[in-house]
Amino acid sequence: MQQTWRCAITAADLGEFGIIARIAGRLPQFPAVLLGPGxxxxxxxxxxxxxxxxxxxxxxxxxFRRDWSSAYDIGRKAAAQNLADVVAMGADPTALVVGLGMPGDTATDWVDGLTDGFGEECALVGASVAGGDIARSDLVVLGVTALGDLGGRAPVTRSGARPGDVVAVAGRLGHAAAGLALLLAGRADDAFPELADAHRRPRPPYACGPGAAVLGATAMADVSDGLVQDLGHIASASGVRVEVDPASLPIPALLADAAAELGQDPVEWVLTGGEDHALVAAFPPDVSLPAEWKIIGRVAEGEGVQVRGRVGQRSGWDHFRD
Structure with a gap:
């Protein structure tokens, strides 16, 4: 039987400007971008x-790990975590610029997948990849900058929470942490593929950010480093204490089943797991919140974050600590 060989084209084969042209050709431009790549x-x-x-x-x-995540997954994740930061300010994302470092032997098919991941995640919010830069590096490195427009609204910062406010979350909590734990244990794709995908591709509740600003949110943050840690940023910036009711935390059956499989506590994933890119916000107590928002606590006088009557200290992700 005759064997067919497929020759992969690499980044080194196309060169810097060939790769840039290839990427730009796969990315649509939305109206906010007046002049895109080139x-x-x-x-x-x-x-x-x-x-x-x-x-x-x-x-x-x-x-990210390339043996765990496809190029498409990595593009979606890289875009999502930046777009989530924009909506956490109550703004609408408009554009990304991306710096990409990669080995010269990277297949162009891989670059295409990465590009498509960026493009499809940005399309969810009507934003564009407006430009960037590439360079050769030993490992894949992505530097992403996102831009957004406030649409006449005041930015929702971390510093506006007031005693008496309610604290609510929108989006998934603990799913990415569960997916990471399952991947590390080699139990993800066979038993809990949805949680593995949550680690690979977060699903930020994009519309809830600008929506919270319209509702009068007094403070808001993207849950990237863990709920307790990101609430701690709000508490510190606002000079208040945030009290979380653990009984109100959403623990879906899928999360509980995965925790039982690994002998872990799903509440800990919800409280300290990052990279879901949910939104957490403080609202005046008289605001009627839509179904996307679930109240999990309140703002009080004092400092720190209190869960189960305990003030949290080391909870969440820190690049220079973990």
């Missing part, structure tokens, strides 16, 4: 007169 810089509309800006760095082996 020039020295992009031009993005700022109809509000203010621009929300955030940036993240993702390193292979630290934030």
């Amino acid at each position: 020039d020295d810089a992009a031009v993005v509309r700022a109809p509000d007169g203010r621009v929300v800006v955030t940036t993240d760095l993702l390193l292979e082996g630290r934030h």
Whole structure:
């Protein structure tokens, strides 16, 4: 039988400008981008007169593993965690710019998958990848900067929570942490593929960020480092104590089953697991919240985060501690 060989084209084969042209050709541009890839810089509309800006760095082996996640997954995740930061300010995302470092032998099919992941995640919010840069590196490195527009609204910061406010969450909690634990145990894809996918591709509740601003949220944060830790940022910035009722935390059956499989506590995943990119916000007590938001606690006088009558200290992700 005759064997057919397929020759993979690599980044080194195309060169820097060939790769840039290939990436740009796969990315649609939405109306907020006046000038996209191909020039020295992009031009993005700022109809509000203010621009929300955030940036993240993702390193292979630290934030993702290519044996666990496809290129498409990595693109979705890299875009999602930056877009979530924009909506956590109550803004609408408009554009991303991406810096990409990768080995020269990276297959162009892999680059295509990464590009498609970025493009499809951005399309969920009507944002564009407006430009970026590439370079050769030993590992895959992604530097992502996201831009957003406030639409005339005041930004929702971490510093506005007041005693008497209710604390509510929108989106999934603990799923990404459970997925990571399952992947580390080699139990993810066969038994709990949905949780493995939650680690690979978060699902931020994008519409809830600007929606919370309209509802009058007094403070808000993206849950990237763990619920307790990110609530701690709100408590510190606002000069208040946040009291969480553990009985109110959402623990779906899937999470409970995975925890039983591994002998772990699902409540700990919900409280300290990061990378779900849910939103947590404080609202005035008289606000009627839509179904996407679940009240989990309240704001009181004092400091720190209190769960089960205990003030939390080391809870959540820290790049230079864990």
